Amino acid sequence: MSAAEKPVVTRFAPSPTGYLHIGGARTALFNWLYARGRKGTFLLRIEDTDRERSTPEATAAILKGLTWLGLDWDGEVVSQFARKDRHAEVAHEMLARGTAYRCFSTQAEIEAFREAEKARGVSYPVFLSPWRDADPASHPDAPYVIRMKAPRTGETVIDDRVQGRVVIQNATLDDMIVLRSDGTPTYMLAVVVDDHDMGVTHVIRGDDHLNNAARQQMVYNAMGWEIPVWAHIPLIHGPDGKKLSKRHGATGLEEYQALGYPAAAMRNYLARLGWSHGDAEFFSDAEAKAWFDLDGIGRSAARLDFKKLENLSGQHIAATPDAELLPEIEAFLEASGQPALSQVQKTTLAKGLHALKERAKTFPDLIEKARFALVSRPVDIDAAAAKTLDPVFRGILTELTQGLQDASWTRETLEGIVSRVAGEHGVGLGKIAGSLRAALSGRTVSPSVFDMMLALGQEETLARLKDATA
């Protein structure tokens, strides 16, 4: 059974040298969707073999980011560093099989070689170790690295599900080091050993690894292991088409959380970046899992488009049931360091949510629009709103207040009363709504006045009206 026929096992393997990059998040999403849509397994491995740059904080940030994005992994998180003995073991097995050899060339010698070659005009100096076929009896008692005995001629073909058939001339590749002189494994060895041991069937990763795949495939061959299905996906660029960097603002996943995009919207947006399923733009996780396929992945780099993310965000907020939305809003408040909602605020917000979510694009946007429900009396009325509360309209509002005193608190009744009062005074509904809006929210921009009255309740509504007309 080939890797393509076995139960799917994918993995996300970030190196813990910083926050979870938006590009990495998408790679994780693709792996997750592929596995989850096929009843497969999605594993997580932290590539922490670079002891200089790896930090526990970065690992924690990555796990936190994935958790927020809703990408759950199976089993324990694997630490690549913890598996170093296994890596060394494989390197020595390669030695025993004759597919690797000890190389005693020093870094200084190799550097000197490269310099000399370049000076001679050789543009791609391939270091050929003199120890490749040396008699072990001639080995000095000195530090050495273990190099893979790579084929010198012919070509290595990467059969990639996204990039197609990619051919690399073996002559352009040197004998890569699999085990350093200090006995630690290099990345090229570690990934292969780990992917093999973890049973990974599909390697879905950024195309910055496309060239590496050729050398890694050689390790699979050297060990007689089955080659996984390769799928090298294009990278994500900033809005300007250039490589993603700090300068573009939001490059870390946690920044998107702080910006107030729902995780569901993030998954939807990221999935559409480089992948498509016909004309599907707005979809659920269930649909994404059912539709996601390697064939739908594009071959060119995509740019980040915050406008589209925002639009999708608004659609997801509107589509989320109130009962699920409220906890998400509270989580956002906490994540962005804002004060938690009081019981009263929560109750009022919950009642107005159905109307608010239709008009908000992000959580901060929703909070802003929910201002009327979050402030307490006396409501602060800004200058523009105060203009609508002139003596004439205050009189009308006073009358309206009386009319609302014993009203049954339903939309129909409220609309009836407000238009009746408007009619009696010969003013348009718009004018009276403006004053009402000012009294209830203190602003000239707010949700529908009826939605506000319903969310606020009779008691609070009347109290705010009395405050404004006093």
Next chain:
RNA sequence: GGCCCGUUCGUCUAUCGGUUAGGACACCAGGUUUUCAACCUGGGAAGAGGGGUUCGACUCCCCUACGGGCUGCCA
């Protein structure tokens, strides 16, 4: 420098030799409306350039340009 990958509206993309090159976001105009949004209708907007192959190329091949990646005892 070398090797590898890529190039359809401003952006994300559909198209898998024959379409008036479709959709979405954004933008513009109009409509609706108690404000703002939302919503509805309409509009402008694309195959990098040049050679082939073919009855016919956005689709296949080559070259150029541009963009990206790799080229470590980093991952």
